[in-house]
Amino acid sequence: MTFKQFANKPFVKFITNKYVIILIVFIVWMLFFDENSYLTHREFNKEIDKLNSEKEYYNTEINHDKELIEKLKKKEELEKFAREEYKMKKDNEDIYIIEYDTLEKK
Template structure:
């Protein structure tokens, strides 16, 4: 096959067309090399999704804490919370902690 026969094939004509070459270079540039490339956008979308999930988590935690604060406005509930969570006690009061063995004995 000579060079002239090779050059006359339709696929070679299409590939060597200057417009196809320019468009292909442009597409490669935009998808992979540009600072606003598709790859960068994909990474940013992943990060946005992660941050939205974190925001949702923290909003739910804030809601739980607000409910706890509202509950602890009552003095009796506050004392109960302090005793259970922080092992606090009143003067002249003894606290006994009872721990159960969760391991099964043979």
């Protein structure tokens, strides 16, 4: 097949049209090289998903802390919390801390 025969094919004529070439260059530019490219949008969407998962985590932590605050409004619960978390005691008490070894012995 000679070059003239190859150039007369309808597909080749369509691809070598100057408007099609400009359109292809424009599409490639917009997809990969532009500031608002597909790749940039994909990165932003990943970051949005990550931030939404962090938001969910912190909202559950806030709800947990609100429940704890409501629970600690009772004097007995506040004393229990202070003893367990901060090892506090009354003046006439002795506290013994028992720690368990969680490592397996060989």
